[in-house]
Amino acid sequence: MESQFRQPEYLSPDDEPIHRVRCPVHGFIHYSRKERKIVAHRLFRRLQFIKQLALTDYVYPGATHTRFEHSLGVMHIATQAFDQLAKKKGATLEEIFRKVPDLKSDTLAKARQLVRLAALLHDIGHAPFSHAAEDIIHKDSGHEELGVKIIREKDFLGELIDKTFFAACASVVARIIEKGNKLEPQLKVLKDIISGQMDADRTDYLLRDSHHSGVEYGRFDYRRMIELR
Numbered sequence: 001m002e003s004q005f006r007q008p009e010y011l012s013p014d015d016e017p018i019h020r021v022r023c024p025v026h027g028f029i030h031y032s033r034k035e036r037k038i039v040a041h042r043l044f045r046r047l048q049f050i051k052q053l054a055l056t057d058y059v060y061p062g063a064t065h066t067r068f069e070h071s072l073g074v075m076h077i078a079t080q081a082f083d084q085l086a087k088k089k090g091a092t093l094e095e096i097f098r099k100v101p102d103l104k105s106d107t108l109a110k111a112r113q114l115v116r117l118a119a120l121l122h123d124i125g126h127a128p129f130s131h132a133a134e135d136i137i138h139k140d141s142g143h144e145e146l147g148v149k150i151i152r153e154k155d156f157l158g159e160l161i162d163k164t165f166f167a168a169c170a171s172v173v174a175r176i177i178e179k180g181n182k183l184e185p186q187l188k189v190l191k192d193i194i195s196g197q198m199d200a201d202r203t204d205y206l207l208r209d210s211h212h213s214g215v216e217y218g219r220f221d222y223r224r225m226i227e228l229r
């Protein structure tokens with residue numbers, strides 16, 4: 001019987017995670033030369049000035065962490081979850097993902113990159129004061145809709161993402177984040193890793209908010225949860 005184990009290869013040497021930042025929650029978070037182009041972009045860097053918990057630091061003075069570090073943390077956890085799935089059910093994932101036209105070649109490497117980018121950019125549309133001011137600032141749309149626009153449109157990040165990674169990458173990343181049923185069913189597992197029942201987004205903000213606020217409510221063994229996937 002063929003082993004299910006798969007270790008996704010990198011699409012190119014520039015996709016190897018040679019850069020790193022030190023996170024107080026997860027330790028070192030690594031990213032590649034190509035991903036650095038996204039991390040260093042002004043549209044992503046603006047997240048350094050948006051507090052994760054808006055005005056909460058008026059009551060919990062330590063809660064000054066930002067959407068920037070949260071996004072890096074979500075990418076870190078989502079990658080761990082994907083790698084665990086590839087370890088256990090890699091052959092099955094590869095077979096399913098190949099049914100998506102954009103993933104016919106370098107299937108798992110592209111899928112891994114997609115989940116990393118979707119995790120990194122899932123909050124790219126957030127405005128200042130987080131959810132507290134969303135109804136005023138975004139009016140008829142939420143931060144998800146604005147984020148999808150930023151990712152998809154070439155004048156924002158769309159062209160950079162496609163040129164840096166692979167053709168149609170931005171469109172697939174946007175569909176993973178976007179609400180509704182526009183995503184191919186074969187890729188729903190990638191969406192669930194980021195925003196499902198036990199997702200990377202919720203996992204990181206529970207751990208991060210607890211750490212910076214000095215409370216215990218969000219601390220749990222997320223590594224065990226990933227092992228059980």
